[in-house]
Amino acid sequence: MNDPREKYLEAALDELYLGGPDDELADKVIASNRPPDLRLVKDTPARRRRWLWLQAACAVIALGLIALVLAPRENELPGVIAHGEFERVGDEIELNAGWYVLDTGAPAVTSDGTRIEQVAGRVLVKVGEIPDENELHAQREWLRQNGVEETDMNWIKTGGLAVCLLFGSAVIDGQPVFAQEKERKRVAELERELEKAREDLERAEREARGGEEDGFSAERAERDLTRLRKELKDVDRKIEFNNERLEHEENEEKIEELERQQKELEAHAEHLEREIAGIELTMEIHGMEREIREHEEALEELRSELRREPENGELRQEVREHEEALEELRGELEGLHEELEELWGEEETEKDPIDGLEQMIDRLEEELEGLREAPEENADRIRSKERTLKSLRTAVEALHEAEREEMRAELANVRKELDVSLVELKRLLDERKNAARGGESDRAEELKDEINELEDHIRGLREDLENLEREVRETEEEEED
Amino acid sequence: MPADPDREALVREHLPGVWRYLRFLGCDRALADDLTQETFMVFLRKPFNFLGHEPTAEYLRGIARFIWLEAVRQNAKLPEAQIEAEDSVFTEYAGASQGDAYLDALRECEKTLAGKSREAVRLAYADKLTQSQIAERLDMKENGVKTLLQRARQHLRECVERRVK
Known part of the structure; x- marks a missing residue:
C-alpha cells in the first residue's frame, strides 16, 4: 500500500x-521516570487474588523500598552499594570486580565497554x-543485609x-530495560497453569457424568439411558426378591x-435413578439450546428485514413475539441448569471446586469397589471409571498446587507491605517528633x-496477615492428613 | 510564550499522537507500545524547551521516527522521499488534535456505510478476517469483496475529509 492517505x-x-x-502506557512511562515514593504504599488497593500480578510487582517494589531505607551504605557513592573494587572516572564509576546494588539516582557505571x-x-x-x-550462596549474607531476595532472579x-x-528500569x-515484565510473565504463567487446571477439571467432570469429551452426543446418551434403565430394573427386581425372602426367612444371620x-x-438404585435423571436433563438442555x-x-x-423496512408493523410484531419466546426459553433453560446443578451438588462445587471434585472421587471409588467384585463382567466400566478417576485426581492436584x-x-x-508500612510509620513518627521540637505545631x-x-492501614494488614497465615497453616495440615 | 507544562502532562497529552504515528508508519500494536515507551524515555532524559504543543508533537515524532528507523533498519530500506511524503500526510491528517478529530469523523462516517459494506469493513478491521474468509461469510466472490472494501474505504476517506475540513 503506497498511498499514505490510504495507510492513514x-x-x-x-x-x-x-x-x-x-x-x-502513559502511567508506565511516567512511573519508570519517577523516583519511588514511600507514601504510595498506603494507597495500595484491596488485595484480590485476580490482581496477583499487580501484587507481585508491588511486592518487588516494596522490597526495594525497604532496602532503600534500611540498607547500610558501604561507601559514599549515592545510590550505589558496593561490594568490590571500583574506580571513579569523572562522574562515572568503572567497576573492576565484585557485586553492586544500584538504586535510583546511581551514577552511570561501566565495565569492559558495558554501561548501565x-x-x-x-x-x-x-x-x-x-x-x-x-x-549466590556465598553472597547470601550481603544480599540479605541489603534487602535483596535470592529467589526468582532473572540475570542477563x-x-x-x-x-x-x-x-x-535502567538503560x-x-x-x-524494564523489570516489571518479569513479574507479569511469572504471574501470567501461573494464570495459565490455573486455567489449564480448570480445563482439566471441566473435562474430568464431563467424563465423570458420562458426557462426551468433545461435546454432547444424543446417540450415546440414548444408549446410556437404555443401559441404566435396564440396570435399574434389575436392581428393583433384586430388591423385590430380597423383600420376599426377608418375609419368609427365620435365620437371624441370614436376615x-x-x-x-x-x-x-x-x-445403588438411588444412584442409578440420579444418573438417569441427569442424562434426561442433559438431553432436555441440549434440545432446548438447539431450539434457542x-x-x-x-x-x-x-x-x-425490519432494518430494511422499519415501518412494517407486522414484522415488528413478529420480532417482539420471537423475543418474548426466546426470553421464556432462556428462563426455562436456566431452570433446567439449576436442576442439573442441584442433582450433581454443583452449588457446592462452585463454591469450592476442590471439595466438589473430591466428593466425586469418593463416589467413583465407592462405585469402583462395587464393580471390582465382578471384575470380568465389569471390565469395560472399571477401565472407564479408572480413567475418569485418574483425570479427577490430576485436576485436584493441579488445583491444590495453584x-x-x-x-x-x-x-x-502482605508481609512485605507490612514491613514497608512500619518503616514509613517510623519515619513519620520521627518527623512528627522533630516538628514538635521545632515548634511547627501545624505540621505536627x-x-x-x-x-x-x-x-x-497497618492494623488491616496485620489482620490480613493473620488470616492468611491461618489459611496456609490449615492447608498444610490438610495436606499432611 | 506559552506556559511551560510539566513533562508528565506532556507525556499524557502527546502519547496517543506518537502511538498513532508509529502505527501509521507500520508498527503492529505491540511494537507501537514499545517504541512509544522508548520515545518518551528519550524525551524525558533530554533537556527540552517547551515552545507549544505543535512543535512538541513534531519533536516527538522526530524521536519516534529515529527509533522506528533503528528498529526496522535491518529489515527494510526505506526511501527518504517516501518517509517525507508520509510525514506530511500524517501532519495534515492528524492536525492539532493529533488524530482525535480524524477518528471522531471516521466514527461518524462508518455509520453511513450501507449494510454489506459496513459488515465487510467490520469483518476486515474488527475481526481481522482475510478477503476469502469475508467472501465466505458474506456469500460473495473474493473479487467482489475486494471491490466492496475498496469502495467502502473510498467512501470513508471522502466522508472524513469533508468532515475534517
Missing part, C-alpha cells in the same frame, strides 16, 4: 475497532559471569557484567445379611492525621 485510513480504522494505546545508567528502581550487578548457585549477561533488574548499553444387601441395593439457537437465527433474520502458590505469593506480599498536627491513617 487503515491505521485509523484499526484504532476505531480495536482501540488506541493502552491507558496504562538511568537507574529508576534497583539493579543488582556482578562483574563477570552470571553467578551460579554457589556464588551483557559485556563484562551480569545484571539482574530487581525492579523499575543498559543505550537500551531501556442380617439380606438386610445389608438390601441397603446396598437401595443405595434456531429462534436466535430467525430473530436475527427478522431484525435485518491454590498453594497463590496463597504463598499473597502472604509474601498534619503528621498526626497521617500517622493515624497509616496505623489503621
Whole structure:
C-alpha cells in the first residue's frame, strides 16, 4: 500500500475497532521516570487474588523500598552499594570486580565497554559471569543485609557484567530495560497453569457424568439411558426378591445379611435413578439450546428485514413475539441448569471446586469397589471409571498446587507491605517528633492525621496477615492428613 | 510564550499522537507500545524547551521516527522521499488534535456505510478476517469483496475529509 492517505485510513480504522494505546502506557512511562515514593504504599488497593500480578510487582517494589531505607551504605557513592573494587572516572564509576546494588539516582557505571545508567528502581550487578548457585550462596549474607531476595532472579549477561533488574528500569548499553515484565510473565504463567487446571477439571467432570469429551452426543446418551434403565430394573427386581425372602426367612444371620444387601441395593438404585435423571436433563438442555439457537437465527433474520423496512408493523410484531419466546426459553433453560446443578451438588462445587471434585472421587471409588467384585463382567466400566478417576485426581492436584502458590505469593506480599508500612510509620513518627521540637505545631498536627491513617492501614494488614497465615497453616495440615 | 507544562502532562497529552504515528508508519500494536515507551524515555532524559504543543508533537515524532528507523533498519530500506511524503500526510491528517478529530469523523462516517459494506469493513478491521474468509461469510466472490472494501474505504476517506475540513 503506497498511498499514505490510504495507510492513514487503515491505521485509523484499526484504532476505531480495536482501540488506541493502552491507558496504562502513559502511567508506565511516567512511573519508570519517577523516583519511588514511600507514601504510595498506603494507597495500595484491596488485595484480590485476580490482581496477583499487580501484587507481585508491588511486592518487588516494596522490597526495594525497604532496602532503600534500611540498607547500610558501604561507601559514599549515592545510590550505589558496593561490594568490590571500583574506580571513579569523572562522574562515572568503572567497576573492576565484585557485586553492586544500584538504586535510583546511581551514577552511570561501566565495565569492559558495558554501561548501565538511568537507574529508576534497583539493579543488582556482578562483574563477570552470571553467578551460579554457589556464588549466590556465598553472597547470601550481603544480599540479605541489603534487602535483596535470592529467589526468582532473572540475570542477563551483557559485556563484562551480569545484571539482574530487581525492579523499575535502567538503560543498559543505550537500551531501556524494564523489570516489571518479569513479574507479569511469572504471574501470567501461573494464570495459565490455573486455567489449564480448570480445563482439566471441566473435562474430568464431563467424563465423570458420562458426557462426551468433545461435546454432547444424543446417540450415546440414548444408549446410556437404555443401559441404566435396564440396570435399574434389575436392581428393583433384586430388591423385590430380597423383600420376599426377608418375609419368609427365620435365620437371624441370614436376615442380617439380606438386610445389608438390601441397603446396598437401595443405595445403588438411588444412584442409578440420579444418573438417569441427569442424562434426561442433559438431553432436555441440549434440545432446548438447539431450539434457542434456531429462534436466535430467525430473530436475527427478522431484525435485518425490519432494518430494511422499519415501518412494517407486522414484522415488528413478529420480532417482539420471537423475543418474548426466546426470553421464556432462556428462563426455562436456566431452570433446567439449576436442576442439573442441584442433582450433581454443583452449588457446592462452585463454591469450592476442590471439595466438589473430591466428593466425586469418593463416589467413583465407592462405585469402583462395587464393580471390582465382578471384575470380568465389569471390565469395560472399571477401565472407564479408572480413567475418569485418574483425570479427577490430576485436576485436584493441579488445583491444590495453584491454590498453594497463590496463597504463598499473597502472604509474601502482605508481609512485605507490612514491613514497608512500619518503616514509613517510623519515619513519620520521627518527623512528627522533630516538628514538635521545632515548634511547627501545624505540621505536627498534619503528621498526626497521617500517622493515624497509616496505623489503621497497618492494623488491616496485620489482620490480613493473620488470616492468611491461618489459611496456609490449615492447608498444610490438610495436606499432611 | 506559552506556559511551560510539566513533562508528565506532556507525556499524557502527546502519547496517543506518537502511538498513532508509529502505527501509521507500520508498527503492529505491540511494537507501537514499545517504541512509544522508548520515545518518551528519550524525551524525558533530554533537556527540552517547551515552545507549544505543535512543535512538541513534531519533536516527538522526530524521536519516534529515529527509533522506528533503528528498529526496522535491518529489515527494510526505506526511501527518504517516501518517509517525507508520509510525514506530511500524517501532519495534515492528524492536525492539532493529533488524530482525535480524524477518528471522531471516521466514527461518524462508518455509520453511513450501507449494510454489506459496513459488515465487510467490520469483518476486515474488527475481526481481522482475510478477503476469502469475508467472501465466505458474506456469500460473495473474493473479487467482489475486494471491490466492496475498496469502495467502502473510498467512501470513508471522502466522508472524513469533508468532515475534517
